[in-house]
Amino acid sequence: MNKQASNIKEKYTVSFTTLGCKVNQFESEAMTELLEQEGFVVVPHGEISDIYIINTCAVTKESERKSRQFINKAKRMNPEAVVVAVGCSVQLNGENLSKETDVDIIIGTKHKSNIGKLIKERLKDIKFESQVEEFCGREDFEELKISTVHDKTRANIKIQDGCSQFCSYCIIPYVRGPIRSRSHDYILDEISKVASNGYKEIVLNGIHISSYGKDFHQQDALIKLIEDINEIKGIERIRLGSLEPKLITEDFVKRYSSLDKTCDHFHLSLQSGSESVLKRMNRKYTADEYKNNVDLIRKYLPDAGITTDIIVGFPGETDDEFNETIEFVKAIKFSRIHVFKYSVREGTKAAEMKNQVDEAIKSQRSRTLIDLADSFSRDFMKKFEGKTIPVLVETEKKENIFEGYTTNYLKVLLKSDINIKNKIVNARIKCVKNDYLWGE
Numbered sequence: 001m002n003k004q005a006s007n008i009k010e011k012y013t014v015s016f017t018t019l020g021c022k023v024n025q026f027e028s029e030a031m032t033e034l035l036e037q038e039g040f041v042v043v044p045h046g047e048i049s050d051i052y053i054i055n056t057c058a059v060t061k062e063s064e065r066k067s068r069q070f071i072n073k074a075k076r077m078n079p080e081a082v083v084v085a086v087g088c089s090v091q092l093n094g095e096n097l098s099k100e101t102d103v104d105i106i107i108g109t110k111h112k113s114n115i116g117k118l119i120k121e122r123l124k125d126i127k128f129e130s131q132v133e134e135f136c137g138r139e140d141f142e143e144l145k146i147s148t149v150h151d152k153t154r155a156n157i158k159i160q161d162g163c164s165q166f167c168s169y170c171i172i173p174y175v176r177g178p179i180r181s182r183s184h185d186y187i188l189d190e191i192s193k194v195a196s197n198g199y200k201e202i203v204l205n206g207i208h209i210s211s212y213g214k215d216f217h218q219q220d221a222l223i224k225l226i227e228d229i230n231e232i233k234g235i236e237r238i239r240l241g242s243l244e245p246k247l248i249t250e251d252f253v254k255r256y257s258s259l260d261k262t263c264d265h266f267h268l269s270l271q272s273g274s275e276s277v278l279k280r281m282n283r284k285y286t287a288d289e290y291k292n293n294v295d296l297i298r299k300y301l302p303d304a305g306i307t308t309d310i311i312v313g314f315p316g317e318t319d320d321e322f323n324e325t326i327e328f329v330k331a332i333k334f335s336r337i338h339v340f341k342y343s344v345r346e347g348t349k350a351a352e353m354k355n356q357v358d359e360a361i362k363s364q365r366s367r368t369l370i371d372l373a374d375s376f377s378r379d380f381m382k383k384f385e386g387k388t389i390p391v392l393v394e395t396e397k398k399e400n401i402f403e404g405y406t407t408n409y410l411k412v413l414l415k416s417d418i419n420i421k422n423k424i425v426n427a428r429i430k431c432v433k434n435d436y437l438w439g440e
């Protein structure tokens with residue numbers, strides 16, 4: 001580094017490694033734009049560069065381990081490089097990270113917008129830079145902006161940060177702080193920009209988007225925001241990130257389904273179909289409420305894709321409780337389920353719970369649930385055989401074979417001699433094969 005400090009370059013190259021969720025992806029895109037405006041040259045992930053930024057994740061122990069691995073790998077790729085670790089794992093374990101790795105700059109989940117300034121200071125002066133600040137009750141939303149993203153079809157827009165739910169297995173409220181919503185007008189402004197850059201679909205994301213607007217005491221803030229986005233020229237599809245079942249009221253679904261750009265896809269986090277497990281998880285709904293809300297969605301949007309996450313092997317989960325989840329899944333018939341085996345996350349209430357479930361049982365439950373989920377996914381896809389449905393084409397998988405998504409989030413492969421990328425086309429579905437609808 002001494003050599004680098006005394007030999008300031010005109011242009012420094014930067015590469016990003018992003019772990020974790022859609023919010024991290026958004027924030028990496030926003031930091032990319034910030035650094036480009038400040039004169040840095042952002043190169044693809046994996047290339048040798050002068051500066052490496054690792055946007056870390058802390059959701060599991062494994063994601064923290066991977067974050068460290070990338071920090072160490074960056075120094076091996078270029079020992080002269082400046083290595084920056086940002087985000088959740090830094091917020092949780094910044095001090096250890098700086099002792100145990102060769103990181104040069106650490107930034108927690110706040111002050112990511114200072115990244116350019118901190119890197120420039122470090123390039124002039126070789127001292128270690130740190131910006132990790134505790135949360136102190138009320139927090140402001142840190143504005144990070146994007147106008148373009150590297151995925152040319154779908155733009156991921158962050159509308160909210162933080163979570164105040166404190167599910168007993170989750171570390172996120174401790175590393176992301178309390179809920180804070182982004183300004184309605186800033187979001188509209190950002191979406192207008194991405195629309196003018198050619199993006200057709202936007203996905204509204206956050207740590208807990210169902211809480212959008214609650215910090216400024218507006219109960220219907222999310223649906224109002226969606227109604228205004230629906231008016232933006234150029235945007236053809238509006239999709240929502242993961243939702244809390246309680247958000248789904250008759251008023252919400254009625255207003256949502258009356259708009260012409262909203263997707264009939266809802267990712268409603270379930271986690272367990274057993275009342276007693278939901279209670280231990282400190283989830284704020286019952287299985288019955290969940291089912292009623294799915295019924296409401298299907299009343300207004302009969303072909304809606306309902307996807308979810310389920311954790312198996314939560315502490316104390318008995319065979320009976322697991323079977324309640326199985327019966328619940330059979331009653332709902334989800335279009336897709338992400339199954340997770342519970343993993344202990346230190347610092348959470350669930351980590352202290354007695355009766356941790358044996359790994360072999362977790363694996364067995366996971367397999368059972370995945371098999372069931374696959375059969376319902378297939379049944380759901382089969383419903384569309386022979387139908388003509390709109391598909392937003394995102395990529396050319398191989399020559400003349402294009403991949404896109406339906407509004408209810410099914411993957412479609414299409415054969416076409418002309419380039420149909422970034423277009424919405426009407427596809428006639430011929431069959432279901434290997435997780436895909438095949439259309440023409």
Ligand code: SF4
Nearest residue numbers: 163165166167170172
């Ligand atoms: S809702 Fe629960 S699982 Fe989701 S981020 Fe908040 S605490 Fe974690």
